[in-house]
Amino acid sequence: MKFTKMHGAGNDYLYIDARDHDDFSTDWSQLSRSMSDRHFGVGSDGIILIEDSGIADLKMRMFNADGSESEMCGNGIRCFAKYAIDRGLATPGAGGIEVETLAGIRTVVPIYDGDRITGARVAMGEPLLEPGDVPVILDPASGYxxxxxxxxxxxxxxxxxxxSFVSMGNPHAITFIDQPVGEFPLHTIGPMVEHHSIFPNRVNFETVNITGP
Structure with missing residues (x-):
């Protein structure tokens, strides 16, 4: 199986052209776990599949390193666009290319340096802030x-x-802390938050330390 490793802002994925693959014969979840292992595999944050779409230029599917399928990734879709355009799988118009994801259709506009794509902008859509849209299950006694x-x-x-909660196609929970983010016990606390029962679809957990105005 051929793949290409790419990263956006350090968010690295293995890209696989799956347009001719039979989904029923390929366990993408298991493949992502195996290939993403940074000791015994290639090493990545997951795999991203390029598939045909009936409603957009192409379809993007992404599987995390633990094998779970996710809705969207901003860094992942920017690399997806470069992969597709560089290989002639999609031709960008003035408005870029449209990519089908589990979070809906996203538009990606390539950024060129001469005839070489060096970056991309993605229209992520408006943030979803209602608890039911994130989704997050609040304690009724909390009074929110x-x-x-x-x-x-x-x-x-x-x-x-x-x-604080927000969805940009997939759920996020953010906490603001006074200490440097490197001192926060993310390796132990992060998985506990990610799998907490208030998040039915799990959650991406971020820590933020404001260092200036």
Missing amino acids: PKGPVTGYPLAVDSLELSL
């Missing part, structure tokens, strides 16, 4: 009204986190 949720308290291990 409908609308964007910030500062939601969540006890994880020995920490009391204050979370």
